[in-house]
Amino acid sequence: MKKTLIYIISLILVIGCFSPSQSNKELFKETDSFVESLQTTYQSYGLLGGSEHKKTTSDGLYSVSPVGRLINVKILKVATNEEYEELRKDLEEHYKDNSRVNKVYICGAGTVMIDCRN
Numbered sequence: 001m002k003k004t005l006i007y008i009i010s011l012i013l014v015i016g017c018f019s020p021s022q023s024n025k026e027l028f029k030e031t032d033s034f035v036e037s038l039q040t041t042y043q044s045y046g047l048l049g050g051s052e053h054k055k056t057t058s059d060g061l062y063s064v065s066p067v068g069r070l071i072n073v074k075i076l077k078v079a080t081n082e083e084y085e086e087l088r089k090d091l092e093e094h095y096k097d098n099s100r101v102n103k104v105y106i107c108g109a110g111t112v113m114i115d116c117r118n
Helices: 002-018 022-040 081-094
Strands: 062-067 070-075 103-106 112-115
Touching (some): 022 081, 070 081, 081 112
Antiparallel strands (some): 062 070, 070 112, 103 112
16 A cells, blocks of 8 residues: 555656646647647738737746747746757657647747748
C-alpha cells in the first residue's frame, strides 16, 4: 500500500513537470489561433497587421502579434537569451507535427518567430 501511494505521488509529480504551464497553454492557444487563421481567414496579416490583432496572455507574460505570415512572440518581462531559447524549444515542440509551420526561430530583434510562409 505504501509503495503504491509513493508510486502514484511520484507519477503525478513527473507528469506535472512535463506538462506545459498554464501560461504556455494560453500562449499556445493564442499562437494556434493565428496559425489557423492564416489557413482559413487571412492570406497574410500585412506588415502592420499585428497592431490591431496583437494579443497578450492574461498573466501579462507574453505578447503575440502577426506580421505578414509570421507570428511574433515576445516575453514581456526582462528576459535572458536562455529564456527565449526555452520558449523557442517549447514552441518548436508544440508545432513539430504541424505542416502549416515551417520553422520556429529566434529573430534578430530577440523575439521568437513562428514562420507560416508558403
